[in-house]
Amino acid sequence: MFDLAVDSLATKGHLIVIGFISGYQSPTGLSPVKAGSLPAKLLKKSASVQGFFLNHYFSEYQAAMKHLLELYARGDLICEVDLGHLAPEGRFIGLDSVFRAVDYMYMGKNTGKIVVELPHSVNSKL
Incomplete structure (x- = not known):
């Protein structure tokens, strides 16, 4: 890359x-x-x-975070999470869907960050 x-x-x-x-x-x-x-x-x-x-930038972190939160509060910064609702095979649920999520991202179909939902039973084993 x-x-x-x-x-x-x-x-x-x-x-x-x-x-x-x-x-x-x-x-x-x-x-x-x-x-x-x-x-x-x-x-x-x-x-x-x-x-x-x-x-190396911790001294500037607090001011930068404050600025980002102000942008978000004004609506100038929009944060999106893509669960795959618009993906051809639907939402990304379970480890088996990770490959679909990566393909979806490489095709440029996602909006914002892609999130793959893991069932509770998988989360408790991680």
Whole structure:
């Protein structure tokens, strides 16, 4: 996904790396990005990549959260949860529906965050 994001950057674009899924890492813990090609790709587009680690911004967290809550209260920020009501096979319920939910997201069909509901019996075993 990182390579795809870099290749999709607009001229003067910025890619902010917030986190990654450990399953995407190589055995050495490093991304499989070809480091030699990355500077050339960024230079060609006058683009940049920046890491973001929340712990380094805790001093600003309270003010930022207050601002987000004000935006939400005014209706300028809309938070959506997509349970799959509009998905072809219906809501995402149970672990078996996770694959459908991911496909739904990759097709760009979701609005907001996708939530897969887990039956109570599954929740108690987690």
